[in-house]
Amino acid sequence: MSETLSLVWLRRDLRLHDNAALYHALKSGRPVLPVFIFDRTILDDLDDRRDRRVEFLVQEIDRLRDELAKMGSAILVRYGKPIDVWKELTGQYTIGDVFANYDYEVYAKERDKAVSELLAEKGIGFHTSKDQTIFDRDEVLSGKRTPYTVFTPYSRNWHGKLNTFYLKAYPTEQYTNQFWKTSVLTVPTLADMNFQPVGEPFPARTTSDKLLDTYDKTRDFPALPHSTSQLSMHLRFGTISVRDLARQANETDDKTFLNELCWRDFYFQVLDHFPHVERHSFRRQYDQIEWRNNEDEFDKWCRGETGYPIVDAGMRQLNTIGWMHNRVRMITASFLCKHLLIDWRWGEAYFGKKLRDYDLSANNGGWQWAAGSGTDAAPYFRVFNPDRQAKRFDAKQEYIRHWIPELDTKSYPQPMVEHSMARQRAVETYKKGLAK
Numbered sequence: 001m002s003e004t005l006s007l008v009w010l011r012r013d014l015r016l017h018d019n020a021a022l023y024h025a026l027k028s029g030r031p032v033l034p035v036f037i038f039d040r041t042i043l044d045d046l047d048d049r050r051d052r053r054v055e056f057l058v059q060e061i062d063r064l065r066d067e068l069a070k071m072g073s074a075i076l077v078r079y080g081k082p083i084d085v086w087k088e089l090t091g092q093y094t095i096g097d098v099f100a101n102y103d104y105e106v107y108a109k110e111r112d113k114a115v116s117e118l119l120a121e122k123g124i125g126f127h128t129s130k131d132q133t134i135f136d137r138d139e140v141l142s143g144k145r146t147p148y149t150v151f152t153p154y155s156r157n158w159h160g161k162l163n164t165f166y167l168k169a170y171p172t173e174q175y176t177n178q179f180w181k182t183s184v185l186t187v188p189t190l191a192d193m194n195f196q197p198v199g200e201p202f203p204a205r206t207t208s209d210k211l212l213d214t215y216d217k218t219r220d221f222p223a224l225p226h227s228t229s230q231l232s233m234h235l236r237f238g239t240i241s242v243r244d245l246a247r248q249a250n251e252t253d254d255k256t257f258l259n260e261l262c263w264r265d266f267y268f269q270v271l272d273h274f275p276h277v278e279r280h281s282f283r284r285q286y287d288q289i290e291w292r293n294n295e296d297e298f299d300k301w302c303r304g305e306t307g308y309p310i311v312d313a314g315m316r317q318l319n320t321i322g323w324m325h326n327r328v329r330m331i332t333a334s335f336l337c338k339h340l341l342i343d344w345r346w347g348e349a350y351f352g353k354k355l356r357d358y359d360l361s362a363n364n365g366g367w368q369w370a371a372g373s374g375t376d377a378a379p380y381f382r383v384f385n386p387d388r389q390a391k392r393f394d395a396k397q398e399y400i401r402h403w404i405p406e407l408d409t410k411s412y413p414q415p416m417v418e419h420s421m422a423r424q425r426a427v428e429t430y431k432k433g434l435a436k
C-alpha cells in the first residue's frame with residue numbers, strides 16, 4: 001500500500017506563501033502533494049490560441065514546480081476535465097484528504113460539488129477554505145442578516161470588521177517539510193495544449209507604498225504611468241495574497257486603495273448570493289430593455305473605431321495589451337450599453353475574451369453597473385458623455401494619442417453616433433423597457 005497523501009488542489013491561488021488550503025493540508029499530518037488541472041472545459045472554449053492567461057498560468061505553474069523542486073517535492077499537473085482527472089488520481093494515489101480554496105462562480109461550485117461527491121464515494125474528504133477574499137459568504141451581512149445589495153453600507157460594515165485577525169498570513173513557510181518528497185513530475189507546455197505564447201512581460205507582482213499613498217489622486221488618469229497598481233492579474237490567479245495586499249493598503253493613511261479591495265469582495269459576494277447575475281440583470285426588470293444589438297456597430301466598438309477617441313483608445317488598449325484602465329472600462333462599457341444600446345452581455349463577453357485579469361464577478365459587476373441593471377446602478381438617465389470624460393481625465397489627450405496615432409488624420413472616423421441623440425434614445429428605450 002502506498003503512502004497516504006493530502007492533496008491540495010490549486011486553482012486561483014497559485015502560490016505557496018499565505019495560502020489557506022495549502023496551510024490546512026500541511027497541517028493535516030500527511031505528506032502534501034499540490035495538484036493543478038488545466039481545465040479543458042474552460043481552455044477548449046478559448047478562440048484565441050495566443051491567450052495571455054494560459055501563458056501566465058503555464059509560467060506560474062513552472063515557477064511553482066521550481067520552488068517545490070528546491071524542497072525535494074513536486075506539483076502534479078494534468079490537462080483534462082476535473083472530474084475525469086480526479087477519477088484517475090484516486091486510482092493512482094492513496095489519498096486521505098483533498099484541500100482547496102473556495103470559489104464563488106457557478107461553474108466552479110458545480111465542479112467542486114461533483115468532485116467532492118466522487119471523493120466522498122471513495123472515503124476521501126474534500127475541505128474548502130476562504131482565501132481569495134478578505135470576507136466572504138455570510139461574514140458581512142446587513143442588520144437583517146441579508147446580503148448587501150448596495151456598496152456603501154456593505155463597505156462601512158466591511159471596513160468596521162477589518163482587523164489583524166482577517167489580515168494575518170497563513171504561515172505555510174513553517175511546515176514546508178510536510179511536502180511529499182518526490183522527483184519532479186512532468187508539466188504540460190503551452191504547445192501540448194495547442195496554445196502559443198504572446199511573449200510580452202506580465203505586470204510586476206508588487207506595488208509601492210508611494211502608489212498606495214497617492215492612489216486617490218492618480219487612479220482616474222489613464223495617461224499616468226503608475227496611476228493604478230496593475231495587480232489585477234495577480235489577484236485573479238492568486239499569485240499574490242489578497243491578505244498581504246490589504247495589510248499593506250491598511251497601513252497607508254489614505255484608504256482608497258483598500259476600498260477597491262472591498263469592491264472586489266463585494267462583487268464576489270454578489271455573485272455568490274445572487275448567481276442569476278451571471279446570465280441576467282441583477283434587477284430583473286432590466287432584462288425587458290429592447291437592445292438594438294446592431295452587429296456592425298458592435299464590431300466598430302470592438303475594433304476601437306467609434307469616432308469617440310476615449311472609447312477607441314480604451315478598446316485599442318484592451319485589444320493590444322489585454323488590459324484597460326478602470327476609468328476607461330467604465331466609459332467604453334457605458335458607451336456600448338447606452339449610446340449603442342447593445343446588450344451589456346455582449347460587452348461583458350468581449351471583455352471576458354480579452355482581459356488578462358478577467359474575473360467573472362468584477363467584470364459582471366462592472367458591466368451591470370454601466371448598464372444600470374446592477375447592484376449600485378447609477379440611474380438609467382445618467383449617461384456618460386465620452387468627450388466630457390476625456391476632457392476631465394485625459395485633458396492633454398496623452399492617453400488618447402498614445403493609442404490613436406492617426407487621431408488628426410482623415411483615416412480616423414467621424415463619431416458613429418451623435419451624443420445628444422444617443423442619450424435621448426437611451427433614456428427613452430430604458431424608460432419604455434422598465435415600464436413594461
Ligand SMILES: Cc1cc2nc3c(=O)[nH]c(=O)nc-3n(C[C@H](O)[C@H](O)[C@H](O)COP(=O)(O)OP(=O)(O)OC[C@H]3O[C@@H](n4cnc5c(N)ncnc54)[C@H](O)[C@@H]3O)c2cc1C
Nearest residue numbers: 228229230231232260264326329333357358359362363366
Ligand atoms: C466594465 C468593467 C469591467 C471590469 N472587469 C474586471 C475584470 O474582469 N477583472 C477585474 O479584476 N476587474 C475588473 N474591473 C474592475 C477594475 O477595472 C479592475 O480591477 C482594474 O482596472 C484593474 O487594474 P489595477 O489592478 O491597476 O487596479 P487598481 O486600481 O490598482 O485596484 C487594485 C485592485 O482592486 C480591485 N478592484 C479595483 N477596482 C475594482 C472594481 N471596480 N471592482 C472590483 N474590483 C476592483 C482589483 O482586484 C484591482 O487589481 C472591471 C471594471 C469595469 C467598469
